[in-house]
Amino acid sequence: MPSDHDIVPCTGCYADIRWAITVNGRRQAVNAKPDEAGNLGVYQDGTGTLRARVLTAERPTLEGAEWRAMPHAATCRSPRPQPRRPSRPQRRPVVRPAAWRWAR
Numbered sequence: 001m002p003s004d005h006d007i008v009p010c011t012g013c014y015a016d017i018r019w020a021i022t023v024n025g026r027r028q029a030v031n032a033k034p035d036e037a038g039n040l041g042v043y044q045d046g047t048g049t050l051r052a053r054v055l056t057a058e059r060p061t062l063e064g065a066e067w068r069a070m071p072h073a074a075t076c077r078s079p080r081p082q083p084r085r086p087s088r089p090q091r092r093p094v095v096r097p098a099a100w101r102w103a104r
Ligand SMILES: [Zn+2]
Pocket: 010, 011, 012, 013, 014, 015, 072, 075, 076, 077, 078, 083
């Protein structure tokens, strides 16, 4: 069974989710609880990162420590299409005067 320490609330519907990294290196929210109807195999790697892969026709069964998970986007009750982490405000690029290089 997966541990609970990485469960966070969805920013859209406040359901329990976990953030996983897909095989493509993308972040994907999955429902915190294992779901037999899900199409993802999820496991925690040696560094504590949750890894998710889609169970494909070639590898349709869970392997090793994987558990079956549902992509949260499939069940999110938020009106927003995808749960997202609050984005940090963009820092303005620091504009340096170009003249300093030639000042001396
Ligand atoms: Zn949600």
